[in-house]
Each structure stands twice: as C-alpha cells, then as structure tokens.
Amino acid sequence: MQEEWIKVCMSSGGVAAGSEDVMAAVEDELAQRSLAVKALRKMGCIGCCHADPVVEVKPKGGKPTIYERVTPEQAREIVAQHFQGGQALESSTPTDEMFPHQVRIALRNCGIVDPECIDDYIAHDGYSGLRHLLADAGPAGVIEEMRLSGLRGRGGAGFPTWVKWNFANKKQADVKYMICNGDEGDPGAYMDRSIMESDPHGVVEGMILAGFAVGARQGYFYIRAEYPLAIERVQKAIDAARSYGFLGERILGTEFSYDLEIRLGAGAFVCGEETALIASIEGKRGTPRPRPPYPTDCGLWGHPTVINNVETLSNVTAILQRGGAWYGSIGTPESTGTKVFALTGKVKNSGLIEIPMGTTLREIVFDIGGGPISAKPFMAVQTGGPSGGLITKEHLDTPLTYENLQKLGSIMGSGGMIVIDEGDCVVDLAKFYIGFCAEESCGKCAPCRVGGKRMQEILEAISEGRAQMSDLDKLKKLAHAMQKASLCGLGQTAPNPVLSTIRQYAEEYRQHIEDRTCRARRCVALVKYQMELKKQKAAAAPAGAAS
Amino acid sequence: MTSPSPRQETHRPEVEALINLWKDRPGNLIMALHEIEKSLGYVPRDISQQLARGLNVPLAQIYEVLTFYNYFRLTPPAKNKIQVCMGTACYIKGSGDILETLKAQLGVQEGEITPDGAFEIENVRCIGCCGLSPVIKVGEKVYGKVKPDDVTAILSNYSA
Numbered sequence: 001m002q003e004e005w006i007k008v009c010m011s012s013g014g015v016a017a018g019s020e021d022v023m024a025a026v027e028d029e030l031a032q033r034s035l036a037v038k039a040l041r042k043m044g045c046i047g048c049c050h051a052d053p054v055v056e057v058k059p060k061g062g063k064p065t066i067y068e069r070v071t072p073e074q075a076r077e078i079v080a081q082h083f084q085g086g087q088a089l090e091s092s093t094p095t096d097e098m099f100p101h102q103v104r105i106a107l108r109n110c111g112i113v114d115p116e117c118i119d120d121y122i123a124h125d126g127y128s129g130l131r132h133l134l135a136d137a138g139p140a141g142v143i144e145e146m147r148l149s150g151l152r153g154r155g156g157a158g159f160p161t162w163v164k165w166n167f168a169n170k171k172q173a174d175v176k177y178m179i180c181n182g183d184e185g186d187p188g189a190y191m192d193r194s195i196m197e198s199d200p201h202g203v204v205e206g207m208i209l210a211g212f213a214v215g216a217r218q219g220y221f222y223i224r225a226e227y228p229l230a231i232e233r234v235q236k237a238i239d240a241a242r243s244y245g246f247l248g249e250r251i252l253g254t255e256f257s258y259d260l261e262i263r264l265g266a267g268a269f270v271c272g273e274e275t276a277l278i279a280s281i282e283g284k285r286g287t288p289r290p291r292p293p294y295p296t297d298c299g300l301w302g303h304p305t306v307i308n309n310v311e312t313l314s315n316v317t318a319i320l321q322r323g324g325a326w327y328g329s330i331g332t333p334e335s336t337g338t339k340v341f342a343l344t345g346k347v348k349n350s351g352l353i354e355i356p357m358g359t360t361l362r363e364i365v366f367d368i369g370g371g372p373i374s375a376k377p378f379m380a381v382q383t384g385g386p387s388g389g390l391i392t393k394e395h396l397d398t399p400l401t402y403e404n405l406q407k408l409g410s411i412m413g414s415g416g417m418i419v420i421d422e423g424d425c426v427v428d429l430a431k432f433y434i435g436f437c438a439e440e441s442c443g444k445c446a447p448c449r450v451g452g453k454r455m456q457e458i459l460e461a462i463s464e465g466r467a468q469m470s471d472l473d474k475l476k477k478l479a480h481a482m483q484k485a486s487l488c489g490l491g492q493t494a495p496n497p498v499l500s501t502i503r504q505y506a507e508e509y510r511q512h513i514e515d516r517t518c519r520a521r522r523c524v525a526l527v528k529y530q531m532e533l534k535k536q537k538a539a540a541a542p543a544g545a546a547s
Numbered sequence: 548m549t550s551p552s553p554r555q556e557t558h559r560p561e562v563e564a565l566i567n568l569w570k571d572r573p574g575n576l577i578m579a580l581h582e583i584e585k586s587l588g589y590v591p592r593d594i595s596q597q598l599a600r601g602l603n604v605p606l607a608q609i610y611e612v613l614t615f616y617n618y619f620r621l622t623p624p625a626k627n628k629i630q631v632c633m634g635t636a637c638y639i640k641g642s643g644d645i646l647e648t649l650k651a652q653l654g655v656q657e658g659e660i661t662p663d664g665a666f667e668i669e670n671v672r673c674i675g676c677c678g679l680s681p682v683i684k685v686g687e688k689v690y691g692k693v694k695p696d697d698v699t700a701i702l703s704n705y706s707a
Binding site for chain 1: 578676677
C-alpha cells in the first residue's frame with residue numbers, strides 16, 4: 001500500500017458528475033507545485049454516488065479522507081492543503097455514515113484498485129490462488145468450496161451456484177460454455193455496471209474459476225451495449241489477463257485451456273432470461289424458449305452452458321480466495337453472504353451498498369441511507385425492480401433474506417432498492433412497471449404480450465378516473481393468468497408490482513377509482529378533475545356565501 | 548440509356564473488411580450490426596443487403612434482429628441525440644417533467660427529429676447512473692440531478 005495517494009472517482013456516475021475536470025485540476029495542481037504524489041489514480045465507484053464527484057485523499061501517515069461534490073477549484077485546494085499544508089480541509093464527510101454497516105465482498109475492490117491496472121489488482125491479492133486451484137484443488141475442490149459458501153445466484157433467482165456448476169460439471173460433453181450475464185436491464189439497478197467498471201479483474205477471475213469448474217474452454221461476457229466504459233474495461237482486463245498467462249492455452253502451466261470474449265447486448269430486457277440471452281449471443285432475436293432442457297444440459301449452440309451474473313462471479317473470486325466456510329459464516333443460514341443493493345429514490349445517501357444478508361430495511365434506509373431526502377415521510381421500499389414488490393413501513397424491521405422478501409410478496413431481484421415517500425403514488429408506480437414490461441415483452445407468448453398490455457390499459461384508466469371497482473378484479477385475474485401461463489420469467493413476474501400495490505394499498509386504489517383523487521397528486525388527470533370540481537363548486541355557491 | 552437495376556446494390560469496402568473480420572466467428576450478426584451502428588449511427592438498408600450476402604444470412608433475418616432490439620436504428624440520427632432516463636429512480640424523481648419540458652422547448656415528440664436536424668428526443672430505460680437521478684444524456688455526455696429549469700442551459704451547449 002502506498003503511503004500517500006489521491007484518488008478520483010472515474011466510474012460512469014463520477015464522470016457524469018464532472019470528475020474528468022476534477023482529475024485534470026488535480027494533475028495540473030500537482031504539476032504546478034512540483035509535488036510528486038506517486039499514487040494519483042483513477043478509481044472505481046466507492047458507492048457514494050449521490051456525492052459524485054468523489055475524491056479520496058490520504059497523506060503520509062494520515063487517514064484517508066473522502067470529499068464529496070468536489071469542484072475543480074476545491075480539488076486544487078485539497079491538493080494544496082493535504083500535500084503541502086498537511087491538513088485536511090474543513091469539508092465534512094457525511095458519506096462516512098454509509099460505511100460502518102457494510103461488509104464489502106463483491107465490491108471489495110471497487111474504489112480501491114485501479115480498474116485499468118492488472119498489477120494493482122494482483123497487489124490486492126488478485127489471481128493469488130489461481131495456480132493452486134487449477135493445479136491442486138481441481139474442479140471438484142472448487143465446487144466443494146462453493147457448496148460450503150452457500151452462495152446463491154445474485155442475478156435475482158437465487159439458485160445455488162454450486163448446484164448449477166455441478167450439473168454442468170457432471171454432464172459428459174466435449175464442448176461446454178461459460179457465460180457472464182452483464183446485460184443488467186433492471187431499471188434502478190446498476191451494481192453490475194459498477195463492478196465491471198471498477199473491478200473488472202474480479203469478474204474475469206471468477207469467470208476463469210467457473211469455467212474451470214464446469215469444464216468449459218470458452219467463456220463469453222454478455223454486456224449491455226449501453227455500458228461503453230464497462231465494455232472497455234472488461235476488454236482491457238481480458239487482454240491483460242491473457243498476456244499474464246491467466247487465459248489462453250495451458251493456463252499457468254496446467255492442463256486447463258480457456259479464453260474469454262465479449263458479446264454485446266442490444267437493448268432487450270428479456271435477454272436477462274437465460275434462454276433469451278443465449279439466443280442473443282447466437283446472433284438471433286432474444287426470445288426465450290421453454291425449460292427444460294436447462295442450459296446446463298443444452299445451452300449455447302446446443303452445448304452445456306452455465307450462466308452467472310456479474311455480482312455472483314465477483315463473489316466467486318472472493319470465496320475461492322478466502323474459503324467457502326468463511327463466506328458461509330456471513331449472513332443467515334439459508335441466505336449466506338452479502339448482497340449489493342442500488343439504494344436510490346427518495347433517500348439522502350443514494351448509491352451502491354453491500355450488506356450482510358439479514359440486515360433490516362430500517363438499517364439500510366435510515367442508518368446507511370440517512371433516511372428520506374425530503375420532509376415527506378417514508379412510505380415504502382420497492383425491491384426487485386419490475387419483478388418485485390413494495391415493502392411497507394410496517395416491515396422495516398424484517399431481516400432481508402431471499403425467503404423473507406418472498407414472504408412479503410417481493411423478491412431480492414438483482415438488487416434495486418427504490419425508496420418512495422408519501423409524495424409518490426403507488427398506482428402510478430404500478431403503471432410505470434407494467435408499462436415497462438409490456439414494452440419489453442418479446443411477444444412470443446400471448447399471456448405476456450396481451451396480458452401486460454391489457455393490465456397497462458386498466459391501470460391507465462384508473463389513473464385517469466375512468467375505471468370502476470370491478471376493474472380491480474379484472475386486473476387481478478389478468479395478473480394471475482400471466483403469472484401462471486407466461487413462458488418465461490419476464491411475464492411470470494411482471495404482475496408482481498401490481499398485485500403487491502393492490503394488496504398493500506387497497507385504499508389508494510379505491511380513492512383513485514371511487515373518489516377520483518390522487519393523494520400524491522401524481523395522476524395528472526385526477527388532479528385536473530379535482531381542480532375543475534372545486535371551480536364548479538365555487539361558481540355554484542351563491543355570491544357572498546363564503547364570507 | 549440503361550436505367551440502374553433496382554436490384555443493383557452498393558458495395559462498401561469498409562463493410563467488406565468488417566464481414567471478413569466476423570465471417571467465421573459464431574454469433575457474428577449482432578456484433579457486425581453493432582460495428583455498423585457505431586460508425587454510422589444507424590444501419591442503412593444497402594449495408595444490410597451487403598451484410599446478408601457476405602455473412603450468407605437472409606436479409607429477413609437481419610431485419611428480424613434489427614427491429615427486435617431497441618439499440619439498433621434504421622434511419623439516420625439527429626446531430627445531438629437526447630436520451631431521457633426513465634429508469635425507476637429517475638422516474639420518481641421527475642424525469643417525466645424533464646421529458647415534457649424538452650418536448651415543449653424543441654417542439655418535437657419522442658422519436659422525432661427537429662426540422663434543422665439538430666436534436667431528437669428518446670426516452671431510455673436506465674442508463675445506470677441512478678445515484679445522480681434524474682439523468683439525461685446528450686450525445687455521450689451525461690447530466691445528473693437535472694431540473695426542468697436546467698433544460699434551456701443544457702440545450703444551449705449544443706448547436707445545429
């Protein structure tokens with residue numbers, strides 16, 4: 001570890017907030033003062049995304065300090081104070097409150113290592129156990145560690161990772177494939193983007209180990225085309241790993257040969273479904289097919305294929321560095337380890353956080369997130385994106401696990417966590433999600449293609465004051481039909497936010513339909529209607545009656 | 548006088564190079580289309596035809612893919628493409644109002660191009676900068692924590 005350093009957040013969020021100008025100012029100031037701070041570095045996302053651009057400084061012998069919302073002028077001042085004055089600025093760092101509750105495993109290197117430098121990754125224990133695992137432990141040893149860890153797929157479904165690997169490993173086949181799903185399409189979740197941008201080697205290493213365990217010779221990164229920085233950095237990481245002998249023929253002198261390539265997504269939410277994703281890599285429309293056969297039996301080009309998501313693979317690397325038992329001891333017995341959430345919406349500290357399973361929502365929203373951002377009271381948290389549901393304030397103290405979320409009618413999903421307050425309307429939110437799913441339906445099966453559209457129409461009618469109470473029954477019937485009859489996960493889960501809001505906020509639905517009012521004043525047609533009604537009443541009242 | 552046959556197709560050498568690069572690699576179609584989209588901003592019909600011949604796939608299959616994925620477009624883009632993020636975090640923080648303001652100021656609907664070809668508006672699903680919501684993107688530049696009042700100033704950074 002260097003004695004002194006200065007790091008500027010250069011993730012997509014940081015760059016969007018102006019960190020390139022900040023970086024330039026730091027470089028210029030260091031040059032002008034002839035200061036030789038060796039470790040001026042680009043860093044990935046430390047998770048305090050609301051505070052971007054973030055600058056972290058550590059002077060010789062001192063403690064690191066995080067500065068938030070740094071302007072180029074402030075950056076110059078920070079350099080001057082720290083490296084010549086030897087003093088921290090007065091700048092407070094409220095983002096510090098985001099860290100004490102976190103346990104960073106998948107995000108362990110984010111904001112720590114330089115994502116474009118393999119040597120830096122290696123200096124942080126990267127690729128450290130690779131030779132031993134490939135040469136001594138063997139696929140069975142790797143899978144056994146994964147079993148001990150209890151890791152479940154972090155893409156959303158929560159299927160035990162080791163079971164999937166074991167299926168593929170046991171399958172007799174000459175050709176097998178490994179795929180990393182980096183096509184994060186969930187609106188409101190961006191952990192995969194951040195991990196690929198901030199710690200690409202952590203995922204590449206996970207891909208190597210997974211490929212070894214299942215017996216693949218070729219692996220693919222399937223990444224959203226909308227994530228250019230992630231694509232660039234993963235490509236750099238693959239090239240660097242190959243030049244160091246971690247990829248290619250006879251890796252590190254073992255019998256294992258394996259290589260990685262990137263394939264781009266093209267903007268289709270349904271490609272998160274594994275069979276659709278496979279079709280897309282094959283160069284076709286991303287439409288799913290019924291399972292079984294599962295991809296571990298018959299996947300890419302008909303060969304056994306394992307698909308894991310970015311966060312899962314980042315965890316894999318950490319688990320195989322530190323042992324499955326270590327990981328299994330974190331979290332709860334059924335939901336081990338940690339989960340990364342994109343905490344956003346109406347919350348003060350929004351960003352990426354990683355917490356042990358079993359942490360309560362209250363700790364997340366109030367301790368880490370700092371509570372609601374406005375004066376309006378907290379209302380609920382939406383988890384699991386378009387496939388999830390709302391968790392209301394009565395359930396703030398429920399420990400977060402796969403099982404508990406399901407019991408509450410929501411899901412873990414990929415980890416979007418959107419805080420809503422009383423300024424938000426649940427009907428509007430339900431309409432938003434079903435609209436998303438209707439638009440993203442691939443159209444292959446009727447329950448999803450037609451059901452989503454009809455549900456959207458009914459919700460529009462409710463939010464425009466054109467519905468009757470009987471429409472709620474229709475909505476529920478459609479929802480259940482879609483859940484039962486849709487071909488893939490997109491259609492099966494699309495009704496979840498609608499059912500969840502109807503169940504938990506029945507009174508709001510009634511107000512929309514019978515009283516034609518929207519408490520949050522988000523449904524524009526109803527707001528206009530109420531104003532009109534008021535005007536009419538005022539006009540009808542006899543002159544002078546009010547006084 | 549010989550009129551050009553309607554089946555006569557253009558032949559672009561840069562596309563030929565691209566075809567040769569991807570020809571023998573499995574799953575090449577989407578990757579080839581990405582490269583075309585990246586260099587031209589859209590996928591013109593004549594290039595699709597050339598690609599169909601070069602990769603030996605039916606033109607219908609290329610259009611099947613082009614029209615399925617949101618990322619590909621069949622017509623030239625405006626000089627500045629404005630993407631309004633409609634991800635959940637942006638949506639609940641008011642990206643709908645930003646979209647309305649943009650539409651009003653530019654006088655076009657989503658998917659349309661201004662008469663001078665300078666701007667077009669597109670609503671997109673989550674560009675992954677949720678910590679800065681609401682977010683809009685003009686070309687490659689991302690603007691975070693945008694308020695409807697900021698729209699005029701942002702637009703003034705760009706010209707026809």
